[in-house]
Structure formats: structure tokens, C-alpha cells
Amino acid sequence: MNEQEQQVYTELLVIRCQQGEKEAFELIVQLWQKPLLTFALRYLDQQIDAWDAVQETWISVIKGLNKLQNSSLFVSWLFRILTNKCIDRIRKKQQELHRLEQADIKLEPSEISNENESLSQAVQGLSDEHKTLIMLRFGQELQMGQIAAMLNIAEGTAKSRLHRELARLREILGDTI
Numbered sequence: 001m002n003e004q005e006q007q008v009y010t011e012l013l014v015i016r017c018q019q020g021e022k023e024a025f026e027l028i029v030q031l032w033q034k035p036l037l038t039f040a041l042r043y044l045d046q047q048i049d050a051w052d053a054v055q056e057t058w059i060s061v062i063k064g065l066n067k068l069q070n071s072s073l074f075v076s077w078l079f080r081i082l083t084n085k086c087i088d089r090i091r092k093k094q095q096e097l098h099r100l101e102q103a104d105i106k107l108e109p110s111e112i113s114n115e116n117e118s119l120s121q122a123v124q125g126l127s128d129e130h131k132t133l134i135m136l137r138f139g140q141e142l143q144m145g146q147i148a149a150m151l152n153i154a155e156g157t158a159k160s161r162l163h164r165e166l167a168r169l170r171e172i173l174g175d176t177i
Contacts, residue, residue, distance in 0.1 A: 006031070007075070014071040025065075029058065032075075036082055042139045043086040043131065045124065053085040060085075076150040079136065083150075087128045122172050130165045137162055 016024035040050035148155040
């Protein structure tokens with residue numbers, strides 16, 4: 001199934017879901033589960049966190065699908081929900097780490113990674129907004145127009161931010177990317 005066929009098929013399934021067809025929702029999950037999990041794994045680097053974020057995303061989709069007025073925006077809406085779930089998980093972990101530091105509990109050196117060792121770690125060091133932009137473009141291979149719609153920014157803004165962040169990653173990693 002090519003990208004355009006997948007888009008039309010997804011839109012049809014969304015409309016059927018909004019009309020109450022449970023089988024249509026199961027088909028949407030089958031179609032989008034793997035891309036969502038792949039995105040979450042790249043974003044979070046922890047399989048259990050990725051699975052949890054994806055499951056939380058599907059719960060939010062179930063609750064909000066009838067409010068979605070334009071079925072052509074479903075994929076952008078779906079990945080926006082997942083991105084927010086991933087960001088929430090990262091913030092929660094950061095808060096837990098901060099509490100550990102406050103309690104003067106030290107982490108073992110083996111648990112501390114060097115952020116500049118690989119591209120993946122360098123991307124993890126970016127801000128949530130920039131990490132999302134990189135992962136949507138290269139992890140999910142979305143078009144810049146789709147990414148701009150997801151992030152509620154102009155396409156030119158998305159392109160310039162992507163260009164700037166790639167240049168920043170090149171500085172961190174050298175010319176290996």
C-alpha cells in the first residue's frame with residue numbers, strides 16, 4: 001500500500017470508527033501500532049516506556065476520536081498525541097532523577113551515558129521540540145508539510161528548524177551525519 005492509499009484507507013477507517021464500528025478501530029490499531037511503537041522507541045530509548053506511551057496514546061484516541069472533525073488530520077493528530085505522551089514520560093523521569101539527586105542518591109557510573117557517543121544519544125540531548133522534528137522527519141519519514149501540520153507551524157519554519165538542528169548535530173558529531 002503506497003502512502004496515498006494508506007492515507008485514504010486511514011481516513012475511511014476513522015469515519016467508520018466515528019460511526020461506531022469497533023472493527024474499524026481494530027484495523028486502525030493494526031495499521032498504526034508498529035509506526036507508533038517505532039517512533040516511541042526512538043524517542044524514549046526504553047521499550048517498556050515506549051509500549052506504555054503507545055497504549056496511553058490509544059486510550060486518548062478512543063476518548064477523543066469523535067471530536068476529530070477532519071479525518072485527513074488523523075495521522076498528524078495521532079503522532080501529536082504520542083509525542084506529548086513521550087514528552088510527559090521524559091519529564092516524569094527527569095523529576096524522578098531530580099528527586100534522587102535531592103535525596104543525595106548517587107547513580108552508578110555504568111548508568112550514566114556519554115551523550116556525544118552516537119547520533120541517537122545526540123538526538124536525545126536535543127530539546128523536546130527539536131527531537132520531535134528530527135524523529136518525525138527521519139524516524140517516521142513524514143513529509144515536511146505533515147510535520148508542520150503536526151507541530152502547528154509553517155512549513156518553511158519546520159524546514160529552517162530542521163536545517164538548523166542538523167547543523168547543530170553535525171557540530172556535535174562531526175561530519176558523520
